[in-house]
Amino acid sequence: MRLTDILAFALRIGELAFAGTVAGLTGSYLHSTHGTSNWSKKRFIYTEAIAGTAILFSLLFLCPFATSFIHWPIDLLLSTSFIIAFGLLAAFIRLKHCGSVWNWQGITAGSSSECAQFKADLAFCFLASIFFLASAVLGGWVVRRVRTARVDGVGARGQKWYRSRV
Template sequence: MALAEILSMVLRLAELAFAAIVAGLNGDYLHAARGASAWDLGRHIYTEIVAGLAIIFAILWLFPFSSSFIHWPADLLISIMWFVAFGLLVDWIGGRGCGYIFDWDGFSFRDTASCAQFKATIAFTFLSAICWLVSALLGLYWVRRHTRRSTTAVTPGTYPRRRWYRSRV
């Protein structure tokens, strides 16, 4: 299972990098939009919170002693949070005059808070969601595989009988 551990570490590094990129690009937009109401910036604040949580958990779960794969439900939850952030950002950019969301012609980083910056934020949000989902699936696979190995020693329906007077300890 060394391949699974290596893949998990690569995914954690990608999750960390993508979350840092989203936090930086989105934080730059939030800084430029200071003074606006929190209601108008709600989806960006949510995305920043998800990016911060993803950075914290990716760093914590990157350490070798925590590579037990048992935290796959949290990976799945963070993946769902990233997909929600992706949907919110795609819905927001639709009315901004930036063209089709997946049209990457004329992509440049010349000015701040540009359409290119928003599209890059959306792209890295999606990539992070996919990485967290793959981590969750890898963890689920690993856990299911290792629990099957421990239960295959006893065939179904042929459990050893215990006498009523023997201790179960």
């Protein structure tokens, strides 16, 4: 059980880092387009809202009392939300004529071009969705394993329910 706790903690740290990066990159774009219509920025507003929600839940689930793994449906929902944001941002990159979504040349060369920032935002959005999906799979697996152990008459720590410690 300790290995799953360590893995869950590492996944939460990754989720927090990637969601924070998505929030920062998306917020930077929203700030630079401050005077334009909100209707043209709807996909970025959605991405920013999902990133903020993901940061909130990642911080909540990092707390020591949240180690029960019953929150895997929220992880699955956030993973799906990030995949939707990924699709929305990928469609926007296609409209901007930034080349292929999977062409990463020039993204790390110190380029501050708009296309490089969009592609970085897209990459971190994808990574956040993968980490939330991995956390959901881990949580679902742990919950299923604990339920199966209890049905078999063995508790979560390998003890029979009727055995006395006296």
